[in-house]
Amino acid sequence: MSTWTESYPTEFADHAAITVGDQVPPLERTIGLTDMVAYAGATWDWHKLHYDAEYVAEKKLPGAIVDGQVYGALLVEMLQDWLGPQSFVSKLDFSFRNLVFAGETLRCTGEVVEVAEGSIRVTMQVVVVDEDGNDGRAAAAPCSAVVLLGTSDGPGAQK
Amino acid sequence: MSLLTPEIAALEGTQRVYTAPEPFGGAAGRYFGLAVGDHNPLYSDPEYARAQGLDGVTAPLTLVCETNQYADLPMDPEGYAGHTWQLDVPGTRQVRGGNSYTFHRRLRPSDVVTATWAIDQVTSKTNRSGHEMLVIASSATYTNQDGDLLAENAETIIFVALEPAVAAGEKA
Numbered sequence: 001m002s003t004w005t006e007s008y009p010t011e012f013a014d015h016a017a018i019t020v021g022d023q024v025p026p027l028e029r030t031i032g033l034t035d036m037v038a039y040a041g042a043t044w045d046w047h048k049l050h051y052d053a054e055y056v057a058e059k060k061l062p063g064a065i066v067d068g069q070v071y072g073a074l075l076v077e078m079l080q081d082w083l084g085p086q087s088f089v090s091k092l093d094f095s096f097r098n099l100v101f102a103g104e105t106l107r108c109t110g111e112v113v114e115v116a117e118g119s120i121r122v123t124m125q126v127v128v129v130d131e132d133g134n135d136g137r138a139a140a141a142p143c144s145a146v147v148l149l150g151t152s153d154g155p156g157a158q159k
Numbered sequence: 160m161s162l163l164t165p166e167i168a169a170l171e172g173t174q175r176v177y178t179a180p181e182p183f184g185g186a187a188g189r190y191f192g193l194a195v196g197d198h199n200p201l202y203s204d205p206e207y208a209r210a211q212g213l214d215g216v217t218a219p220l221t222l223v224c225e226t227n228q229y230a231d232l233p234m235d236p237e238g239y240a241g242h243t244w245q246l247d248v249p250g251t252r253q254v255r256g257g258n259s260y261t262f263h264r265r266l267r268p269s270d271v272v273t274a275t276w277a278i279d280q281v282t283s284k285t286n287r288s289g290h291e292m293l294v295i296a297s298s299a300t301y302t303n304q305d306g307d308l309l310a311e312n313a314e315t316i317i318f319v320a321l322e323p324a325v326a327a328g329e330k331a
Contacts, residue, residue, distance in 0.1 A: 002200075002204065004198060004203065005198050005199070005200040005207075008199060008200055029196055035194065035195075035196070038193065038194035039195065041194065042187070042194040042195075042222070042225075043191070043227060043228070044227035044228045044240065044241060045227055045239070045241060046234065046239065046240060047237055047238050048237050048238045049237075052238070055237075068255060069224075069258070072221040072258060072260065073191075073195045073197070073219055073222075076219065077195065077196075077197045077199070077219070081199070085199075085201055085207075089220055089262060090261065090262055091261055091262070092220075092258075092260040092262070093258070093259045093260070094257050094258060095256060095257035096254075096255050096257055140257075151212075152201075152211040152212045152213055152265075153212065153213060154263050154264040154265065155263060155264070156264030156307060157264040157265065
């Protein structure tokens with residue numbers, strides 16, 4: 001593994017032991033302006049809303065706006081970090097609630113609501129962590145995912 | 160007058176197709192992982208990925224749905240260079256509703272992706288505060304050069320009237 005990936009876990013949740021009500025280990029990430037510039041580059045979305053202080057000030061916004069699509073990436077990361085490489089997120093839904101601005105910290109959480117043969121369904125939310133470390137305003141909610149277990153790829157890979 | 164004009168209603172069925180000019184490659188997924196802060200070696204370590212049953216490295220799942228990378232469109236004055244329906248609805252503010260992704264398989268570096276967007280439905284409703292909302296439901300499919308379905312993405316854009324709707328018989 002590279003230096004970047006060597007901190008990645010090598011042990012994951014026991015899929016057979018997952019039950020309804022299990023909590024997904026939360027994922028927290030502070031999204032700084034540098035992260036937002038990197039994300040804008042990675043997604044080819046260079047809209048000034050995501051990095052240009054002068055532009056957002058003209059729009060009377062408190063800061064550069066975090067691209068909402070990053071919530072989806074973080075939710076997938078949270079689920080994969082918990083379930084490991086032998087899992088595949090086949091469905092992911094999320095609704096936007098409030099804007100998030102540069103420098104704020106997001107907290108993703110989730111709970112297992114259904115366990116089926118070879119898959120689970122999870123409900124999730126993304127909130128902004130307030131200055132006391134508590135859940136603040138919702139960034140995305142409700143959110144949900146269906147995750148296939150025991151496979152590293154989706155059904156389309158079988159073709 | 161309703162926001163749902165005949166011109167807006169006629170947008171249902173409108174389609175845009177964007178095909179990447181080259182295979183996806185491995186760097187895009189590795190870069191996206193770095194940008195998001197996702198340390199998963201599936202995006203950067205081919206040996207690790209093969210040990211999990213994949214052909215090699217893949218990309219974080221949501222990256223395939225970022226259409227701008229295939230669009231090859233010019234940058235507008237606000238820096239945006241990507242897919243848009245270019246809807247201008249005067250007297251409204253635009254709100255994004257959300258996304259519904261379906262992933263069929265992981266992206267491979269050899270995939271040449273085509274994104275096909277369509278406006279599925281245009282409707283009008285009134286919110287609890289009496290403001291009309293124009294709801295644009297659109298969806299995209301992402302396929303590769305062999306016609307493999309990689310992912311689907313449904314999203315909603317809402318244009319909310321800045322002023323409350325005027326009831327029938329009421330003076331404006």
